[in-house]
Amino acid sequence: MIRVSKLTVKLGDFSLQNVNLDVESGEYFIVLGPTGSGKTVLLETIAGLHPVIVGTISVNGRDITSLQPERRGLGIVYQDHVLFPHLSVWENVAFGLKSTGCPKRDIRPKVEKVVRLVNIDHLLQRKPRGLSGGERQRVSLARALVIEPKVLLLDEPLSALDPEAREKMQRQLEDIHRRLNVTIIHVTHDFEEALSLGKRVAVFNKGQVVQVGTPDDIMRRPNSEFVAGFALSRNLFRGEAVGSEDDVVVDIGGVRIKAQTALKGAVHVSIRPEDIFISRELVRSTAGDCFQGRITDVVGKGSVIYVVVDVPPQFTCLVSRQSFGELDLKTGMDVYITIRTSAVHVF
Numbered sequence: 001m002i003r004v005s006k007l008t009v010k011l012g013d014f015s016l017q018n019v020n021l022d023v024e025s026g027e028y029f030i031v032l033g034p035t036g037s038g039k040t041v042l043l044e045t046i047a048g049l050h051p052v053i054v055g056t057i058s059v060n061g062r063d064i065t066s067l068q069p070e071r072r073g074l075g076i077v078y079q080d081h082v083l084f085p086h087l088s089v090w091e092n093v094a095f096g097l098k099s100t101g102c103p104k105r106d107i108r109p110k111v112e113k114v115v116r117l118v119n120i121d122h123l124l125q126r127k128p129r130g131l132s133g134g135e136r137q138r139v140s141l142a143r144a145l146v147i148e149p150k151v152l153l154l155d156e157p158l159s160a161l162d163p164e165a166r167e168k169m170q171r172q173l174e175d176i177h178r179r180l181n182v183t184i185i186h187v188t189h190d191f192e193e194a195l196s197l198g199k200r201v202a203v204f205n206k207g208q209v210v211q212v213g214t215p216d217d218i219m220r221r222p223n224s225e226f227v228a229g230f231a232l233s234r235n236l237f238r239g240e241a242v243g244s245e246d247d248v249v250v251d252i253g254g255v256r257i258k259a260q261t262a263l264k265g266a267v268h269v270s271i272r273p274e275d276i277f278i279s280r281e282l283v284r285s286t287a288g289d290c291f292q293g294r295i296t297d298v299v300g301k302g303s304v305i306y307v308v309v310d311v312p313p314q315f316t317c318l319v320s321r322q323s324f325g326e327l328d329l330k331t332g333m334d335v336y337i338t339i340r341t342s343a344v345h346v347f
Helices: 039-047 089-099 104-117 133-145 163-180 191-197 215-220 225-230 321-327
Strands: 002-011 014-023 028-032 054-059 074-077 151-155 183-188 200-205 208-213 235-244 247-251 256-259 265-271 276-279 288-301 304-310 314-320 334-340
Touching: 002 039, 014 039, 014 054, 014 208, 028 039, 028 191, 039 074, 039 151, 039 183, 074 133, 089 104, 089 133, 104 133, 104 163, 133 151, 133 163, 163 183, 163 191, 183 191, 191 215, 200 215, 200 225, 208 215, 208 225, 225 235, 225 265, 256 288, 276 314, 304 321, 314 321, 314 334
Parallel strands: 028 183, 028 200, 074 151, 151 183
Antiparallel strands: 002 014, 002 054, 200 208, 235 247, 235 265, 247 256, 276 334, 288 304, 288 334, 304 314
């Protein structure tokens, strides 16, 4: 288990402020946030690269706050690989073992085991400059894993890869985690990456943890405007909640939406675009609301399409390309949108 307690770190004008996190043993934990939010500073502080002003860091009950990086038993992988260009793949992977004083007789079997695990055993005599981005990242991963770390720290390991290499590397990380059961803290700014890999997610903003939860919590139950926006809720409104506990509606600028909440008065509402059903005809349902509106914008995103419907206010709906074609949707067309009460999140 990794416990970060009341952590404060200052680097120039930037600081981490009172950061508290618990990561379970064997967990794949995501640290998510925009550029400059403090994600990498947190990772490097856990690794021992920045001094701690206040607070503690412990691994499996052992306080490592003041330990030198090489004594913490942690492995770190950066997005830019940081490989030694003059060394072969074999020498790069073995470097950590040699620098920590591993007996010479143990180096070869350890290296052979990990290079097979990450599928680079055919690259051992090559130099980093002759490798693809995905291959270099796997070498960097092997170098971190070969020392058998208690915790693996990943700093945006997929961000510099092309889409195909990114998908392959993501599957490999999932496989490594499953086979080794190693504790992983993975830093990213990519929300979809967080959803795919993480068991739990901590959202960072301006050096602080603003929400911790499962990917579903972050996606469907954000606790702030920032988290809702960063999680791509797209439909984020301010409104007034009125009514009894079992019959609450939120007025969001003239449109009244049923909601399941105990909150009253001024609130925020978020509705994910995939939870809004769009149709050419009125849908009557006791489980939600149906509104008529006009399509004002259509944005294609590969296999899915975002359709903006002005009621008003404007709602962004997500439909598959197939559904979009079957409904024959066009800008300027009058349509209906249906929103399930259970899909309306109020905070």
